[in-house]
Amino acid sequence: MGKKLRPYRLQLGVTFVFIALIVIFMFLSPGTFLSKRIYISFMSTIPFAAIMALGLTLVIIGGDMDLSFPSVMAIAGYTFSSIFLATGSVLLALVAALAVGMIAGLVNGLIVVKIGVPSIIATIGTQFFWRGLTTVLCGGMSKSIVQVRDTAAYQVFVGRIGSVIPAQAVWCLLIAIFLWSILHMHKFGDNIRFIGDNMRTARIMGINVDLVRILLFVMMGLLTAFSSTLVCFEMANWWPTQGEGYMLLVFASVFIGGTSVFGGQGTIIGTFVGSLIIGIIEAGLISSGFSGFWTRLIYGVIVVTSVSVYAVMAKKR
Amino acid sequence: MDSIRMRGVCKNFGEITALENIDFDLGENEVVGLIGDNGAGKSTLIKIITGVYPFEKGELFIRDEKVDPLRYTVQKAREFGIETVYQERSLGERQPLWRNIFIGRHRTNRLGYIRIRSEKEETINILKNLIGLKGVGISADSSVQMLSGGERQGVAIGRAMYFKSRIIVLDEPTTALSLKEVDKVLNFIKMIRETGKSCIYITHNIYHLYAVADRFVILDRGKIVGNYQKSELSREELSDKLMMHARQE
Numbered sequence: 001m002g003k004k005l006r007p008y009r010l011q012l013g014v015t016f017v018f019i020a021l022i023v024i025f026m027f028l029s030p031g032t033f034l035s036k037r038i039y040i041s042f043m044s045t046i047p048f049a050a051i052m053a054l055g056l057t058l059v060i061i062g063g064d065m066d067l068s069f070p071s072v073m074a075i076a077g078y079t080f081s082s083i084f085l086a087t088g089s090v091l092l093a094l095v096a097a098l099a100v101g102m103i104a105g106l107v108n109g110l111i112v113v114k115i116g117v118p119s120i121i122a123t124i125g126t127q128f129f130w131r132g133l134t135t136v137l138c139g140g141m142s143k144s145i146v147q148v149r150d151t152a153a154y155q156v157f158v159g160r161i162g163s164v165i166p167a168q169a170v171w172c173l174l175i176a177i178f179l180w181s182i183l184h185m186h187k188f189g190d191n192i193r194f195i196g197d198n199m200r201t202a203r204i205m206g207i208n209v210d211l212v213r214i215l216l217f218v219m220m221g222l223l224t225a226f227s228s229t230l231v232c233f234e235m236a237n238w239w240p241t242q243g244e245g246y247m248l249l250v251f252a253s254v255f256i257g258g259t260s261v262f263g264g265q266g267t268i269i270g271t272f273v274g275s276l277i278i279g280i281i282e283a284g285l286i287s288s289g290f291s292g293f294w295t296r297l298i299y300g301v302i303v304v305t306s307v308s309v310y311a312v313m314a315k316k317r
Numbered sequence: 318m319d320s321i322r323m324r325g326v327c328k329n330f331g332e333i334t335a336l337e338n339i340d341f342d343l344g345e346n347e348v349v350g351l352i353g354d355n356g357a358g359k360s361t362l363i364k365i366i367t368g369v370y371p372f373e374k375g376e377l378f379i380r381d382e383k384v385d386p387l388r389y390t391v392q393k394a395r396e397f398g399i400e401t402v403y404q405e406r407s408l409g410e411r412q413p414l415w416r417n418i419f420i421g422r423h424r425t426n427r428l429g430y431i432r433i434r435s436e437k438e439e440t441i442n443i444l445k446n447l448i449g450l451k452g453v454g455i456s457a458d459s460s461v462q463m464l465s466g467g468e469r470q471g472v473a474i475g476r477a478m479y480f481k482s483r484i485i486v487l488d489e490p491t492t493a494l495s496l497k498e499v500d501k502v503l504n505f506i507k508m509i510r511e512t513g514k515s516c517i518y519i520t521h522n523i524y525h526l527y528a529v530a531d532r533f534v535i536l537d538r539g540k541i542v543g544n545y546q547k548s549e550l551s552r553e554e555l556s557d558k559l560m561m562h563a564r565q566e
Contacts, residue, residue, distance in 0.1 A: 185430050187423045194420055197409035204401060205421040206392045264411045 010258035010310070011269045017256075018277050021284065028288035038283060040164060044234065046279035047172035048227050049246055050272065053253035054172075054179050055223035057271040060254060061183070062216050063196035063263030064112060064119040069224040069250070071130035072104040073243030076225035078134050081143040081238035090153040094229055101225020102218050104130060109214030135240055142239035149236050158233040168230050175223070180268040192216065196263030252299050253278045256306045260314070277302070318381050320345055320484050320515040321366060326375030328361055335361040337539045339375070343484065348506065348516040350530035352523070352559060357536040359519050363486055366517070367401045368394035380483070395421075398483035400476075402490055407473035408461045415440040415457040418476050448475035448505075467498030474505045478512060485509055486517045491525050503529055523559065527552040537562045 005012065026033040052069055059066050080097035084090060104126065111122040148154055159167045183189035191212050194202040202209050232238050257274030259266030281302070282295045321343040328336040336358050343349050351359050364370040365377070368391040377384040379397045401407070408417045415437045424432040440457040444450040448471045454463070461469060470490045477485045487506065491499045506529045509516045520526050526533070527547070533555055535543035543558055550558070 181430070185433065187425055187429050187431060190416055190420060190423065190431065193412055193416065194409045197411050201407060201409055202420075204391065204403070204407065206395050207421055260411075264409065 010313075011267055011273070013309075014257055014270050014273045014277070014306075018273050018280075021277060021280060025280070025284040025288060029284070032287035033284070038287075040166065042276075042279055042283070043169035044158075044166040046275055047166075047168040048231050048234075049249040049253060049279070050172050050275035051175055051223050051227040051230075052220075052246065053250045053257075053271050053275050054176055054268060055220045056250055057254050057257065057259050057266050057268060058179065058183060058189075058192055059119075059216050059220050060259050060261065061196045061263060061266040062192045062213060063199065064213060064216065066108060066123050066217065066220050067120065067247070068104065068108060068123040068127040068130060069220060070243035070246050071127045071134065072101055072221055072224045073228040073231075073246065074134045074240065075104065075130045076101045077228040077232050077238045077242045078138055078143075078240075080229045080232050081145050084145055084148060085143060088147075090148065090151050094153070097229050098222055098225045101221040101223075101228070103221070104224075105218040105221025106214065108221070109217035112217065113210045113213050138240050140240055142237060144237050145232060146236045148233060154233055157230055168234065171226075171230070176268055176272045183266075183268055188212070188215075193264055196260075196265075198264075248296070248299065249278050252303045255303055258306075258310055260310070261307070318345060319343065319378065320347070320380060321517075322376075322378040322381075323366075324376045324378075326365065326372050326377060328358075328365060328370060328372050334539050336365070336372075339539075339541060341534065341541065343515050343517060345515060346510060346513050347532065348510050348518060348530045350526040350533045351517055351519045351536065352521070352526060352533060353536035353562075356538070358539040359536055360488065361539075362536065363401065363488060363517065363519060366394070367391060367399055367486060395482075398481065399486065400480070400482040400484070401486040401488060402470060402473040402477065403488045408469055410461050413458045413460055414444065414455075414472065417461060417472060418443060418479070422480060443475055443479050444472075447479055448472060465498055466494045467501035470494075470502045471505050474502075474509065478509065478514070482514065484515045484517070486519075488519050489521070490518075491520060491522060499525060523552060523556050527555060535559060535562060 022033065032038050052073075056066060056069070076097045079100045080093045083096045084093035087093070108119070108123055108126055111117050111126070112119045155167070157167055157171065161167055161170065183192065191202065191207045194205065194207060195209050195212055199209055228242065231242065253275040254266075254271050255261065255274070256277055257267065257270030257272070259271060278299065281298055282292070285294050285298060286292055319342050321341065323339055323341040326336060326339040326341075327334070339362065341362065351362065353359050361370065365372045368389050371386050371389065373386075377386070377389070379399070382397075384393075409420065412420075415433075418440050419431075419436050424435055426432070437457040444455065444457070450468055450471065461472070464472065474485065474487075474490075491502050494502065503525060506516060506518060510529075510531075518526060518530055531547055533543070533545050533547070534541060535558060542562055545555065545558070
């Protein structure tokens with residue numbers, strides 16, 4: 001591999017895997033994978049998990065972990081649907097949902113940074129808390145918000161651009177570009193890398209480690225809440241178990257993308273393509289004639305293989 | 318003008334006295350060796366000077382400016398031009414060299430975006446002309462993991478010099494290095510003096526210290542028990558003084 005491409009070998013590798021999977025599925029199921037409908041369908045479903053995976057990538061590069069996002073998704077979605085039903089205002093509902101997501105992130109950040117609880121433990125706890133609170137508040141009942149389809153915001157967030165491209169795909173792409181620019185080109189991204197690489201070095205170099213770590217949790221809460229509102233818009237519905245099932249997809253996307261579980265390293269492009277890989281596998285397997293039972297097995301194989309390959313590459317370096 | 322002047326500084330950790338009534342000076346363009354057994358208080362003294370620990374009593378002056386102990390932080394110490402090079406903690410191991418050189422002091426636009434090309438070009442300049450790293454395959458994008466121990470210390474020292482640090486604190490910079498690598502680091506320390514800066518050098522190795530320091534300060538159980546100019550004693554005598562304090566424990 002040429003010297004200039006060497007720094008990008010992770011991104012190139014994961015992109016190659018994605019293209020190879022598409023080609024394989026085209027052979028196994030040409031009727032599905034040579035039609036544009038499946039790709040439009042992917043663009044409407046993949047962004048929900050991808051947006052959270054992009055946020056989680058920064059948290060993990062910073063050396064922390066967030067396991068609470070599926071429950072934050074539920075409480076943010078509950079807030080959005082409740083306030084929309086009560087007021088009829090999408091703007092108010094959206095602002096409230098995003099605020100709840102940021103508060104949930106702030107709580108995580110304060111527990112981890114100020115109290116000193118390891119992030120993996122703290123966010124397991126808050127995962128139960130937010131899910132429990134949501135269940136108590138909704139009494140186990142879902143909320144139908146079909147009226148949201150009549151609002152202008154519906155078109156902005158999940159409408160079809162040119163009657164074809166789902167708007168959520170554009171939002172996801174914009175978020176990916178923004179976070180890529182932050183991680184690779186902004187001094188805040190540099191601070192994240194050094195904190196994840198060696199927190200003591202980061203402190204010695206004058207980085208406000210506590211503030212950066214708290215901001216990362218707040219950002220994760222914000223992106224989770226945004227993803228949650230997109231799901232509510234798309235489904236015109238909120239349900240108490242919203243968010244369950246995303247944990248595996250999001251983590252798989254992040255780790256397939258080459259983000260180091262030890263912190264300090266990772267790429268937004270890797271996670272973005274990782275999300276695409278995870279997003280197409282289920283449809284690809286089923287349309288190729290496999291039973292849906294195979295999906296998780298394949299996810300597991302891909303995640304274990306990818307993290308093993310990255311671990312071997314790290315050793316060689 | 319002294320680079321650093323400490324008068325009657327005390328530091329306690331609970332009921333344990335780490336430093337007691339310390340008077341310490343570092344002159345302009347002077348290399349002071351700080352020596353003592355484990356637990357003597359060397360690291361505590363350095364952490365007070367570099368803003369990591371607050372101190373309870375006494376006065377600290379940096380370039381004749383009195384420091385407010387409640388507001389003196391790592392960031393403040395860096396603003397005074399004090400930079401520390403630790404044995405293993407000065408660089409982000411998995412980050413490229415250009416990010417390591419400019420971490421915390423990036424060249425950015427108004428929005429905080431880094432001028433990457435400019436920083437990479439300057440990194441090459443620093444590596445070649447200031448640090449003297451001309452190894453095959455080393456570029457601004459090279460990871461720190463590619464460098465030897467001596468080269469890593471060179472990058473950390475070179476970074477401090479590039480950013481015009483006036484006082485460079487070296488905390489055990491030669492530990493676990495090969496002889497050849499130690500030579501490199503000692504040359505970097507000589508370079509610090511040649512460029513008119515001041516340095517505090519902490520080590521257990523009298524041979525390394527004697528080769529580069531102008532003055533030696535011996536710490537023992539939180540007190541300064543010896544302060545000698547290099548002209549006052551030979552390396553063997555310095556070693557004897559250190560051993561004498563160790564035997565008294």
